[in-house]
């Protein structure tokens with residue numbers, strides 16, 4: 001700093017560097033100049049080194065792209081994150097496969113218990129109807145004695161659900177998730193069954209791993225013993241689970257109540273014998289299908305295993321339910337890309353947190369809010385219209401899109417025009433509400449299809465390379481080429 005120094009004597013020099021002494025001999029002058037030249041050289045070298053390190057950090061990814069995943073609950077944010085991990089860090093992804101086994105088992109057991117509750121409440125309904133009007137066949141639902149025995153033999157799974165919930169979440173079940181409440185869980189065809197919630201701001205995996213590595217070996221040993229016991233019980237129940245799922249009366253009853261478990265998150269009933277085998281190790285596809293509700297924002301750093309010089313990416317995964325959305329804004333001024341997910345299949349569903357709100361309406365409102373946010377005006381937007389496969393299954397099964405979306409005036413109930421319609425609606429909302437003109441990168445996706453998602457992720461990587469990390473100006477697509 002040049003200029004006056006507070007409190008210094010007027011006789012002292014007030015400039016830096018100080019002027020040379022007046023009585024300097026020619027030798028002393030030369031020595032001083034040599035010393036100054038050496039100091040300058042050292043200083044330049046240090047500057048160069050700092051610059052090189054900064055460049056290296058940049059190159060290695062210290063300044064890599066930051067991606068924020070947004071969208072309502074169950075839109076597929078965490079599944080997209082898994083796809084990124086699978087694409088760029090397959091070894092790390094593989095090495096974590098075992099951590100997912102209790103979650104997959106919990107997903108399966110919840111489906112089984114759900115069916116048991118559903119059948120029990122159906123039979124109770126029939127009993128009540130017969131008491132009110134003896135001889136009446138109202139309700140028309142009866143299980144064979146074999147099927148009833150099946151329900152009794154599968155009763156231990158109620159306890160297994162509690163054990164798995166406790167181990168995975170690292171907490172005791174909340175009072176409303178006690179076995180009594182779980183016995184009373186009812187199915188609502190427009191709403192997903194209740195799910196596994198992991199109370200962690202750091203990610204449930206860290207919670208599980210953290211518990212294991214705590215110095216209390218007893219706690220981890222207890223967990224391990226409980227998990228092993230749960231696996232044994234599940235293996236012993238395999239045949240009965242398969243029988244229950246293949247029971248025609250059961251399937252008919254589910255269908256007549258418009259229960260489609262196949263379309264629900266974490267559906268493993270069709271793979272019951274494989275996933276309950278004692279030596280079961282989750283496959284990548286299983287991990288993608290496994291469902292855990294994200295509670296609290298999570299930061300994930302992705303390093304490309306095949307390219308040690310590649311930059312790291314930071315991906316922020318957040319919870320999508322209403323109570324979680326307040327936590328989104330803290331990331332807005334520090335991200336390069338937002339990937340917004342809207343599940344196309346949700347057109348005939350309502351929010352779990354508010355049954356008066358249609359899930360598609362909620363997605364559109366959220367999208368409009370995100371598009372119009374001024375803080376985000378410079379951020380790249382990628383839109384995933386997700387769950388294309390479930391949309392297709394629903395439309396094929398005869399559910400009429402126009403019954404739920406009255407503004408859809410096309411006659412066709414085929415996937416292609418419906419998806420195109422949704423795409424147009426989202427694209428035009430973006431155009432209309434963005435504070436500044438911005439290019440949108442929309443895709444029609446099925447996030448559990450790793451191969452199809454890989455090509456979408458490759459395009460996002462190109463987008464990052466072009467916009468943030470290099471001078472390489474490869475073209476990027478602006479319209480989806482993945483229309484069905």
Ligand SMILES: Nc1nc2c(ncn2[C@@H]2O[C@H](COP(=O)(O)OP(=O)(O)OP(=O)(O)O)[C@@H](O)[C@H]2O)c(=O)[nH]1
Nearest residue numbers: 074075076077078079265266289294320387446447
């Ligand atoms: N069939 C199908 N299932 C999908 C698709 N995308 C995601 N899923 C499943 O949907 C469920 C919910 O996906 P998540 O990724 O957990 O949803 P999320 O947006 O992270 O939800 P929150 O964490 O609650 O905000 C999971 O079981 C996924 O496997 C898809 O395109 N098709």
Ligand SMILES: [Mg+2]
Nearest residue numbers: 077078293294
């Ligand atoms: Mg999630």
